[in-house]
Amino acid sequence: MQKVGIIGFGKMGRKHFESFKRVPGVVVYGVFDVDPKKAKEAGVRIYEEHKELIKDCDIICVATPTDTHKKYILDAITERKPVFAEKPLCRTVEEADEILKAVKKNKAKVMVGHVVRYFNQYAAIKKALDDGCVGKPAIARITRCSRFPKASNNWFNSREKSGGVILDLMIHDIDFLIWCFGNVERVYAKDISWGKVPNRDYALAVLRFKSGVIAHLEASWAHTGGFRARVEVAGNGGLINYDSRHPASLKVEHCDGDIMRENPVDENANQLEIREFVEYVLNNTVPRITLHDACQALRVSLAAIESVRTRTVIKLKESCNSEDF
Numbered sequence: 001m002q003k004v005g006i007i008g009f010g011k012m013g014r015k016h017f018e019s020f021k022r023v024p025g026v027v028v029y030g031v032f033d034v035d036p037k038k039a040k041e042a043g044v045r046i047y048e049e050h051k052e053l054i055k056d057c058d059i060i061c062v063a064t065p066t067d068t069h070k071k072y073i074l075d076a077i078t079e080r081k082p083v084f085a086e087k088p089l090c091r092t093v094e095e096a097d098e099i100l101k102a103v104k105k106n107k108a109k110v111m112v113g114h115v116v117r118y119f120n121q122y123a124a125i126k127k128a129l130d131d132g133c134v135g136k137p138a139i140a141r142i143t144r145c146s147r148f149p150k151a152s153n154n155w156f157n158s159r160e161k162s163g164g165v166i167l168d169l170m171i172h173d174i175d176f177l178i179w180c181f182g183n184v185e186r187v188y189a190k191d192i193s194w195g196k197v198p199n200r201d202y203a204l205a206v207l208r209f210k211s212g213v214i215a216h217l218e219a220s221w222a223h224t225g226g227f228r229a230r231v232e233v234a235g236n237g238g239l240i241n242y243d244s245r246h247p248a249s250l251k252v253e254h255c256d257g258d259i260m261r262e263n264p265v266d267e268n269a270n271q272l273e274i275r276e277f278v279e280y281v282l283n284n285t286v287p288r289i290t291l292h293d294a295c296q297a298l299r300v301s302l303a304a305i306e307s308v309r310t311r312t313v314i315k316l317k318e319s320c321n322s323e324d325f
């Protein structure tokens, strides 16, 4: 039985705790959190030193605020422990480069929780697109809206810590679109002026993919009506769309008629991603999200933030350091 240690026992740490408990071959052994009261809730061994937890465990899960990911990931990699880290991988490209170097040196396994790939509706859209159900994709519109997230010390309200709605929320859809359409060529983005309206954030971005696809993205932390996500992809053979308010069905509209596809499966995406991570660790199976993918999503998200800052279109570099991962 492989022992799992969880670093950070807030919203996502607790979710992953529940998921690891359901996966065969692993057991949650201990927890480290700067707030020991939170760690107590786990009912497992509480560590006062994260390095001790890393030493005692075989697998590490990092679910702390984004600006602290790098430290914990590096400490786990140095001990050659496989890591499941929440998205985004880390806060900056420089941090990602440090992680990549350490992964290479220690031959470590790191998987990042880009959970949208594990939602059945999104996986079904990806499959439908790969199967050519809309012909050649041309335009995508994608939306993710929620209330401002609650968290310890309101750390999401610090752009230095969270990266704001682009790095924290829009990155889900950026990753999904990269999964569907490949590399991004350039990005242009706008957001509301940070800090002037505390506990609110909203951003729009346009991505141009190398394949020619253009995607419009909207991400909101100013939505009072509850969570909502939507996807629409138009191609020369039809249109596919999904709305989280109607989660049971996936509608595919072909040029020559309509097809309704029911999606009867309601598996928990978080459990699915943790199971795939454990299989990657134990059986060497390749997960659907690689470290390279996570780095790409990070780079594009940070380029969108740079576009907001400079009010210019940002071109993504042709090659990047993560291609071997």
Ligand SMILES: NC(=O)c1ccc[n+]([C@@H]2O[C@H](COP(=O)([O-])OP(=O)(O)OC[C@H]3O[C@@H](n4cnc5c(N)ncnc54)[C@H](O)[C@@H]3O)[C@@H](O)[C@H]2O)c1
Pocket: 007, 008, 009, 010, 011, 012, 013, 032, 033, 034, 035, 038, 063, 064, 065, 066, 068, 086, 087, 088, 113, 115, 150, 151, 152, 155, 168
């Ligand atoms: N995949 C998703 O859908 C999803 C959703 C929400 C958040 N996230 C990501 O998960 C990560 C955690 O977010 P959350 O919503 O769980 O936040 P949270 O505030 O609920 O939990 C963070 C936990 O880490 C602890 N912590 C804070 N600083 C720490 C430090 N330096 N060392 C150790 N522990 C520390 C806090 O006490 C808290 O218990 C973030 O990277 C966030 O972007 C992902």
